[in-house]
Amino acid sequence: xxxxxxxxxxxxxxxxxxxxxxxxxxxxxxxxxxxxxxxxxxxxxxxxxxxxxxxxxxxxxxxxxxxxxxxxxxxxxxxxxxxxxxxxxxxxxxxxxxxxxxxxxxxxxxxxxxxxxxxxxxxxxxxxxxxxxxxxxxxxxxxxxxxxxxxxxxxxxxxxxxxxxxxxxxxxxxxxxxxxxxxxxxxxxxxxxxxxxxxxxxxxxxxxxxxxxxxxxxxxxxxxxxxxxxxxxxxxxxxxxxxxxxxxxxxxxxxxxxxxxxxxxxxxxxxxxxxxxxxxxxxxxxxxxxxxxxxxxxxxxxxxxxxxxxxxxxxxxxxxxxxxxxxxxxx
Amino acid sequence: xxxxxxxxxxxxxxxxxxxxxxxxxxxxxxxxxxxxxxxxxxxxxxxxxxxxxxxxxxxxxxxxxxxxxxxxxxxxxxxxxxxxxxxxxxxxxxxxxxxxxxxxxxxxxxxxxxxxxxxxxxxxxxxxxxxxxxxxxxxxxxxxxxxxxxxxxxxxxxxxxxxxxxxxxxxxxxxxxxxxxx
Numbered sequence: 001x002x003x004x005x006x007x008x009x010x011x012x013x014x015x016x017x018x019x020x021x022x023x024x025x026x027x028x029x030x031x032x033x034x035x036x037x038x039x040x041x042x043x044x045x046x047x048x049x050x051x052x053x054x055x056x057x058x059x060x061x062x063x064x065x066x067x068x069x070x071x072x073x074x075x076x077x078x079x080x081x082x083x084x085x086x087x088x089x090x091x092x093x094x095x096x097x098x099x100x101x102x103x104x105x106x107x108x109x110x111x112x113x114x115x116x117x118x119x120x121x122x123x124x125x126x127x128x129x130x131x132x133x134x135x136x137x138x139x140x141x142x143x144x145x146x147x148x149x150x151x152x153x154x155x156x157x158x159x160x161x162x163x164x165x166x167x168x169x170x171x172x173x174x175x176x177x178x179x180x181x182x183x184x185x186x187x188x189x190x191x192x193x194x195x196x197x198x199x200x201x202x203x204x205x206x207x208x209x210x211x212x213x214x215x216x217x218x219x220x221x222x223x224x225x226x227x228x229x230x231x232x233x234x235x236x237x238x239x240x241x242x243x244x245x246x247x248x249x250x251x252x253x254x255x256x257x258x259x260x261x262x263x264x265x266x267x268x269x270x271x272x273x274x275x276x277x278x279x280x281x282x283x284x285x286x287x288x289x290x291x292x293x294x295x296x297x298x299x300x301x302x303x304x305x306x307x308x309x310x311x312x313x314x315x316x317x318x319x320x321x322x323x324x325x326x327x328x329x330x331x
Numbered sequence: 332x333x334x335x336x337x338x339x340x341x342x343x344x345x346x347x348x349x350x351x352x353x354x355x356x357x358x359x360x361x362x363x364x365x366x367x368x369x370x371x372x373x374x375x376x377x378x379x380x381x382x383x384x385x386x387x388x389x390x391x392x393x394x395x396x397x398x399x400x401x402x403x404x405x406x407x408x409x410x411x412x413x414x415x416x417x418x419x420x421x422x423x424x425x426x427x428x429x430x431x432x433x434x435x436x437x438x439x440x441x442x443x444x445x446x447x448x449x450x451x452x453x454x455x456x457x458x459x460x461x462x463x464x465x466x467x468x469x470x471x472x473x474x475x476x477x478x479x480x481x482x483x484x485x486x487x488x489x490x491x492x493x494x495x496x497x498x499x500x501x502x503x504x505x506x507x508x509x510x511x512x513x
Contacts, residue, residue, distance in 0.1 A: 036427035162393035192403035
């Protein structure tokens with residue numbers, strides 16, 4: 001039986017919530033015979049006839065892509081097709097609307113799974129793979145380590161929802177990164193048949209530190225000391241900047257933004273960034289000031305989060321009224 | 332102009348120049364990336380201890396589903412775990428397993444156990460490396476191991492000294508070993 005891939009491809013595309021792109025890959029694995037056929041679309045849309053029969057035991061279609069800065073292929077979606085294949089829908093979502101789904105190590109994500117009205121038992125399996133902290137990808141040069149993170153037996157005909165924090169291991173839980181995969185299986189005798197998979201990438205919580213000045217330090221030189229903010233793992237979709245206000249550090253204050261410090265990323269992996277602060281103190285009257293590094297991500301209702309703060313005292317004998325006085329900055 | 336007046340004017344001019352970034356920041360003008368209604372930070376970066384406690388307090392699992400330990404073995408999640416990987420010129424591509432029909436000794440180094448460099452889709456990879464790659468269209472029965480590939484063809488593979496990849500309808504396919512006749 002020859003079968004059009006069309007419906008399956010479109011189903012994958014729809015599930016993926018993005019259009020298929022040239023250069024991506026759909027692999028058809030015929031269950032039973034184990035034959036593998038790699039379909040390379042030449043355009044972003046269109047029909048394709050599968051050259052492999054679906055087979056008596058069905059076929060598994062898996063959609064792979066290497067988008068953005070990715071060097072290697074990664075799974076976007078997969079589904080089983082064929083007669084007598086239990087129907088399952090499986091979706092993962094986080095506060096970040098990006099596709100493929102992604103979240104942060106400190107932000108839970110939701111998994112929605114619905115089994116069709118079949119009495120066939122379906123088991124949902126959760127697996128994880130840790131990313132290399134510098135590559136921000138699976139280190140394909142070493143044997144991949146897959147952790148079995150859990151399994152659930154689903155009930156027919158109903159929607160199950162689960163909310164999870166990542167279970168990817170790391171000595172510092174805020175720095176966990178990798179990919180979690182949920183796969184629905186049908187157990188046929190002693191044989192497990194994959195039906196549907198969905199993944200979510202997990203990125204570490206960003207961190208930052210000021211260099212060139214220390215908390216409580218008195219700055220007596222008329223020349224602004226060379227100061228930087230060193231940022232690690234800024235979220236792929238983030239806006240990061242330094243704000244300054246008069247007084248000691250207190251969470252919840254709104255200061256003036258050092259506009260030259262603003263860094264915007266729209267990427268597929270976390271970013272490291274060294275931000276020079278320039279002559280930030282030159283126009284300030286003497287007094288106590290706090291500099292805070294803030295980042296805005298899709299999380300927390302897009303409210304800024306404070307990654308680092310430092311309070312310093314400017315004591316240079318400069319009190320000219322023409323110098324900007326941040327006490328006028330709105331709070 | 333008196334020196335004192337000149338100094339004051341210069342100071343005012345300098346102050347105006349240096350205050351521009353602050354004035355712009357305050358009014359969110361001049362920096363397009365910043366949101367129109369800047370809000371104050373509501374929280375600091377979470378610590379490892381805080382996150383560990385939050386995770387402990389969180390009830391993980393599915394509503395309406397029961398946990399089970401009857402699970403399949405951890406499956407290969409990466410396509411690279413179940414592919415033939417070709418590498419050349421700092422790039423790589425993937426083929427189905429058993430899609431290489433002929434591998435001359437001189438090209439054994441083109442097959443890798445892991446990807447190297449950037450992934451290049453097979454059609455592009457083939458076009459860029461036709462001097463050492465050759466493709467051969469197999470039938471569905473040959474791919475399934477029901478028919479053997481003609482012996483004359485395999486002899487030709489030996490002579491041409493190129494790495495041969497099997498295609499079905501112009502896309503790479505695995506070829507099962509010929510099954511003995513029943």
